[in-house]
Amino acid sequence: MKNSTKLDSDLFENLRLELRRGCLIVAVLGHLRVEHYGYTLRKALADHGLDIDEGTLYPLLRRLETQGLLASEWREENKRNKRFYRLSPQGDVVLARLLDEWQNINASLTRILQEA
Amino acid sequence: MELLDQYLKTIKTFLPKGQQDDIIRELSENLISQMEDKEAELGRPLTEAEQEAVLQQHGNPMVVAGRYQQQGRSVAFGRQLIGPMLFPLYLRILSLNLGFTAAVILTIGFATGRGFEFSSLLLNCFIQFAILTIIFTLAEKHLLKSKDRWDPKDFGSGTKGKAISVVWRAAFSTYLPGNGESKVSRSESIALIIFNLVFVSWWITIPAYMGRALLNGAGAILRLGPGCEVLYLPILFLAVAGFVQPCVNLFRPQWVWLRDAWRTASAAIFTGILCLSLKAGNWVVLADASDKLAQHQRAIEVINQWCSIGITIGAVVSGVIFLMELRRLLHRRSNHEMTATRANGMQLS
Numbered sequence: 237m238k239n240s241t242k243l244d245s246d247l248f249e250n251l252r253l254e255l256r257r258g259c260l261i262v263a264v265l266g267h268l269r270v271e272h273y274g275y276t277l278r279k280a281l282a283d284h285g286l287d288i289d290e291g292t293l294y295p296l297l298r299r300l301e302t303q304g305l306l307a308s309e310w311r312e313e314n315k316r317n318k319r320f321y322r323l324s325p326q327g328d329v330v331l332a333r334l335l336d337e338w339q340n341i342n343a344s345l346t347r348i349l350q351e352a
Numbered sequence: 353m354e355l356l357d358q359y360l361k362t363i364k365t366f367l368p369k370g371q372q373d374d375i376i377r378e379l380s381e382n383l384i385s386q387m388e389d390k391e392a393e394l395g396r397p398l399t400e401a402e403q404e405a406v407l408q409q410h411g412n413p414m415v416v417a418g419r420y421q422q423q424g425r426s427v428a429f430g431r432q433l434i435g436p437m438l439f440p441l442y443l444r445i446l447s448l449n450l451g452f453t454a455a456v457i458l459t460i461g462f463a464t465g466r467g468f469e470f471s472s473l474l475l476n477c478f479i480q481f482a483i484l485t486i487i488f489t490l491a492e493k494h495l496l497k498s499k500d501r502w503d504p505k506d507f508g509s510g511t512k513g514k515a516i517s518v519v520w521r522a523a524f525s526t527y528l529p530g531n532g533e534s535k536v537s538r539s540e541s542i543a544l545i546i547f548n549l550v551f552v553s554w555w556i557t558i559p560a561y562m563g564r565a566l567l568n569g570a571g572a573i574l575r576l577g578p579g580c581e582v583l584y585l586p587i588l589f590l591a592v593a594g595f596v597q598p599c600v601n602l603f604r605p606q607w608v609w610l611r612d613a614w615r616t617a618s619a620a621i622f623t624g625i626l627c628l629s630l631k632a633g634n635w636v637v638l639a640d641a642s643d644k645l646a647q648h649q650r651a652i653e654v655i656n657q658w659c660s661i662g663i664t665i666g667a668v669v670s671g672v673i674f675l676m677e678l679r680r681l682l683h684r685r686s687n688h689e690m691t692a693t694r695a696n697g698m699q700l701s
Contacts, residue, residue: 274378275385291411294382295419298375318385319378 260288262338264296265323265331268306273318297321305330355400356383359407366417366440375420383410414438433489442488449480460655479554490543535605536598544598552591558584574652579635579659586625590618612681619674626667635659 263286267277274294281288300306305327310317323331360380364372387406391398398406410416421440434442453476461469597614601607629635636655638648 273381273385275382275389278382279389289409289411290382290386291416291419294379298420316381316384317377318381 260286262334264300265305265327265334268321268323271320271322273320277321355403355407359413362413363417366414367420371420433485434492438488438492442484446481446484449484450477453477453480456658459658486547536601536608536611538602538605541598541602545595548591548594552588555588555591574636575639577634577637578632579629582632583625583629590621594618612684616674616677616681619670619677623667623670623674626663626670630660630663630667633660
């Protein structure tokens with residue numbers, strides 16, 4: 237009984253992480269329509285109810301930049317150099333397509349769940 | 353901010369070379385911003401414990417650095433065995449190991465006049481690969497379970513060696529903060545039984561394999577000497593006796609003391625066996641005692657020299673492990689006594 241509860245919770249955790257992974261990327265791209273540096277982006281996401289740990293967010297930003305979806309520049313703010321990220325033109329196009337896809341999935345899911 | 357500097361320095365050692373400075377600069381800014389935010393909230397500078405908490409929350413340096421490994425390479429057979437976090441270290445140790453194995457086999461091959469033996473090289477490399485992969489798979493499994501069991505102060509000077517030892521301890525130690533281990537896990541016992549089974553099966557085949565290997569090439573010239581004979585049976589006995597502890601712990605997982613005691617005892621016995629072998633010396637001798645050919649004498653010297661170096665290193669490592677295990681055993685015992693005294697005290701009050 238205890239083992240099956242643990243298995244269920246492990247399974248749920250894996251599924252939850254899978255579900256979150258794609259959503260977080262959309263959220264990050266969406267937020268970076270306005271320029272942010274790592275720490276303020278994390279705070280902004282948390283303020284909107286999406287907690288993401290630093291160890292996941294900061295490498296994700298660099299990966300999205302490598303993929304051409306974000307652009308970054310080092311700039312001084314409060315007498316300190318910080319790396320600011322924003323959506324690149326290519327990222328803008330990809331975000332629009334992802335949001336379309338998201339709307340479609342959401343609509344389909346709503347229909348499926350209403351029928352069930 | 354000394355703690356932060358050490359933390360970043362440790363992360364840096366595990367990052368891809370070309371990106372180290374850039375990533376560290378960015379991480380540093382983000383962490384300083386986070387700490388400043390906290391200070392503004394509290395209206396005072398952060399204490400060392402509060403700084404530690406921020407770093408602890410940010411994550412184990414090796415885990416943090418692992419997430420920046422762009423290729424995210426890993427070892428997987430159906431499911432991931434060694435993730436991107438440990439993969440660079442695994443690859444480095446594996447290549448060192450295989451390189452060393454190849455060098456030893458080539459040296460022995462040419463020194464004994466048998467030349468390059470591809471099958472022997474392949475077999476030994478495969479064994480090294482299998483053993484290292486098993487060790488790293490276990491480390492990965494334990495590390496994922498215990499990745500929060502580390503202390504920023506442990507990293508000290510922020511060198512790679514120090515960081516690896518801290519991470520390794522976090523992966524395998526049962527004595528770090530946050531781990532109130534009261535049982536030997538079933539998976540650990542089963543893994544140990546399987547490991548022993550594989551080892552004993554392999555060890556039993558050694559005489560036949562060694563005999564064949566020697567007969568194929570230099571069997572007419574060489575045979576195993578007293579240094580090897582002293583090793584064989586005691587190690588077999590140790591490996592067979594090694595089944596008892598995990599089998600008992602499988603049914604009595606709460607007997608943690610048994611595992612600790614066996615680890616200490618087996619390390620001591622193993623050190624003793626290696627010392628006996630060193631004392632006996634001559635791991636390989638001439639099959640024909642009257643053979644005075646200079647080339648053969650030279651081959652014997654080279655092989656025995658390699659064996660002596662290897663076994664000396666083994667004995668030192670094993671001795672250090674024994675001392676560490678003994679310290680842990682005593683530490684656990686004193687903790688146990690302290691807990692019992694405290695419990696008695698509470699009952700009395």
